[in-house]
Amino acid sequence: MDKDVLDATPTMIHNIPQPIFEEYIADKLKFRVEIRKNHSFLELEDFGDHVVTTLEDKNDGSRYRVRSKHVVACDGAKSTVRKFLGIESEGENAYEMMMTIHIDADLRPVLQDRPGMLHWVLDPSVSGFIIAYDLSGNQVLICNFDSDRYPVSAWNEDLCRRVVDAAIGDSVPYPILSYRPWVLSRQVARKYRSGNVFLAGDAAHSFPPTGGLGLNSGLGDVHNLAYKLAAVHQGWGSNSLLDTYELERRQVALVNSQQSVKNGKKIFGFLRTLGITDLDVNVARENLWRRINNNDPEIKKLIDEGVEGQREHFDNLGLHIGYVYGQRIMPENASIFLPIVIPGARLPHAWITTSSLTLPPPINSSYVTELRKKEIELRRFSTLDLIPVDVFTLIVGYHYSDTWSKHLENAKGHLASKMKMRIVVHGKDFEVIQDNYNWVDLMKLDEGQATLVRPDQHILAVLDMDVGAEGIVATMREHLVI
Numbered sequence: 461m462d463k464d465v466l467d468a469t470p471t472m473i474h475n476i477p478q479p480i481f482e483e484y485i486a487d488k489l490k491f492r493v494e495i496r497k498n499h500s501f502l503e504l505e506d507f508g509d510h511v512v513t514t515l516e517d518k519n520d521g522s523r524y525r526v527r528s529k530h531v532v533a534c535d536g537a538k539s540t541v542r543k544f545l546g547i548e549s550e551g552e553n554a555y556e557m558m559m560t561i562h563i564d565a566d567l568r569p570v571l572q573d574r575p576g577m578l579h580w581v582l583d584p585s586v587s588g589f590i591i592a593y594d595l596s597g598n599q600v601l602i603c604n605f606d607s608d609r610y611p612v613s614a615w616n617e618d619l620c621r622r623v624v625d626a627a628i629g630d631s632v633p634y635p636i637l638s639y640r641p642w643v644l645s646r647q648v649a650r651k652y653r654s655g656n657v658f659l660a661g662d663a664a665h666s667f668p669p670t671g672g673l674g675l676n677s678g679l680g681d682v683h684n685l686a687y688k689l690a691a692v693h694q695g696w697g698s699n700s701l702l703d704t705y706e707l708e709r710r711q712v713a714l715v716n717s718q719q720s721v722k723n724g725k726k727i728f729g730f731l732r733t734l735g736i737t738d739l740d741v742n743v744a745r746e747n748l749w750r751r752i753n754n755n756d757p758e759i760k761k762l763i764d765e766g767v768e769g770q771r772e773h774f775d776n777l778g779l780h781i782g783y784v785y786g787q788r789i790m791p792e793n794a795s796i797f798l799p800i801v802i803p804g805a806r807l808p809h810a811w812i813t814t815s816s817l818t819l820p821p822p823i824n825s826s827y828v829t830e831l832r833k834k835e836i837e838l839r840r841f842s843t844l845d846l847i848p849v850d851v852f853t854l855i856v857g858y859h860y861s862d863t864w865s866k867h868l869e870n871a872k873g874h875l876a877s878k879m880k881m882r883i884v885v886h887g888k889d890f891e892v893i894q895d896n897y898n899w900v901d902l903m904k905l906d907e908g909q910a911t912l913v914r915p916d917q918h919i920l921a922v923l924d925m926d927v928g929a930e931g932i933v934a935t936m937r938e939h940l941v942i
């Protein structure tokens with residue numbers, strides 16, 4: 461990613477080790493949510509209007525029950541809840557056997573002036589990649605392995621060390637913190653909902669890490685589900701609204717899982733192009749060097765195409781923020797993202813300033829080293845910040861704001877009072893200050909169009925002036941299924 465991505469989205473993709481991310485989330489939630497570690501799901505019973513879940517405190521083996529209106533199962537790819545409910549998955553079981561080895565090495569002397577975040581290892585003795593969370597210490601090597609030659613039971617610290625040494629290609633001391641085999645597979649649950657129980661994250665879908673789409677897909681799930689659950693709990697949305705969770709999110713998982721498989725296949729295909737899959741290590745290495753250093757235009761072309769073919773693997777903004785709820789298509793190219801203003805799409809981003817609205821804390825873009833101080837100052841608030849997590853927001857232009865305000869006030873009189881709706885006016889409440897996509901034109905604010913945005917930042921409806929209050933009410937009722 462380069463700084464231009466900040467025209468499309470307020471923050472770049474970040475590389476954060478999962479344990480650190482989980483600690484961060486736990487810290488943020490500590491006064492709102494009780495997190496019980498080492499407590500395990502055993503079974504549940506759904507009584508229609510509530511669920512009783514039986515859990516085990518693994519610290520002392522005691523069992524207890526929890527009564528709740530709903531259960532959201534985020535218990536990972538091997539989800540016990542999914543299995544308990546008998547929900548099948550679609551997908552393919554095994555593409556490759558993979559090993560993740562977590563080490564704590566100082567790789568800076570090895571890499572010197574070529575530091576990176578992701579290092580591909582193209583060697584016959586080990587092929588895979590090293591993710592460097594910190595080049596001075598904290599990396600994982602992820603590689604495929606031949607399970608006939610090295611069955612899972614044969615793996616121990618010595619074998620891990622041989623593989624890591626081969627990957628680094630230099631003598632570097634390090635402890636092995638952990639190693640874990642896993643299967644490169646693609647699984648998407650056939651159902652995301654069973655009564656009052658919902659699957660989210662890897663429990664609903666797991667796919668190869670080739671593309672880095674797993675965690676964001678899970679976050680997207682709960683972003684979609686949370687306000688719908690709130691609607692039902694607070695009485696302004698019907699139980700059927702919860703069915704839209706699966707309708708919207710499952711399609712995203714299908715697309716992301718297929719792309720992740722495609723990326724994985726392309727990278728292994730590229731290894732074959734380089735000739736390094738020969739069983740004889742010396743032959744394979746010779747192949748590699750001969751092909752890389754070859755002046756034959758045909759071979760050069762193949763290698764160039766192989767490299768270019770990896771683009772979608774690493775540049776996949778179209779998948780991260782380009783999906784449109786309600787559309788059932790596989791994007792032609794994962795790298796292409798173009799903001800659009802249609803129902804189901806994410807509200808397009810532009811940088812804004814405001815003197816009257818209370819927004820979330822400002823974004824600190826100073827991590828983008830190419831940005832000058834002035835450019836960082838212009839990149840503090842996004843149009844996405846206009847959408848509070850518990851409010852439906854109508855975005856309109858200044859010249860049409862009086863009419864739209866009246867429409868909205870009238871509409872609210874016909875909708876549940878607990879449901880929050882508000883209007884924000886471009887030219888009064890906020891100004892667009894930095895934008896390469898002509899956000900105001902895209903939103904047709906100068907033509908009187910209003911955009912109604914859901915609490916999860918996706919567009920619910922694009923409304924013309926003549927729909928009046930009735931149009932807003934009808935749109936909300938259809939969405940909330942009331």
Ligand SMILES: Cc1cc2nc3c(=O)[nH]c(=O)nc-3n(C[C@H](O)[C@H](O)[C@H](O)COP(=O)(O)OP(=O)(O)OC[C@H]3O[C@@H](n4cnc5c(N)ncnc54)[C@H](O)[C@@H]3O)c2cc1C
Nearest residue numbers: 499500501534535536540661662669672673674675676678
């Ligand atoms: C090698 C590798 C690299 C990856 N790289 C990326 C990447 O770069 N970017 C990205 O976005 N994603 C990546 N992913 C995917 C990402 O790690 C997952 O998508 C993400 O962790 C899923 O989060 P989750 O909370 O749904 O499940 P998990 O992180 O698996 O968490 C599930 C939790 O449920 C708990 N649990 C399990 N069973 C029970 C039970 N019976 N009762 C109670 N609790 C239970 C587990 O202990 C665990 O805490 C990668 C995955 C792998 C394997």
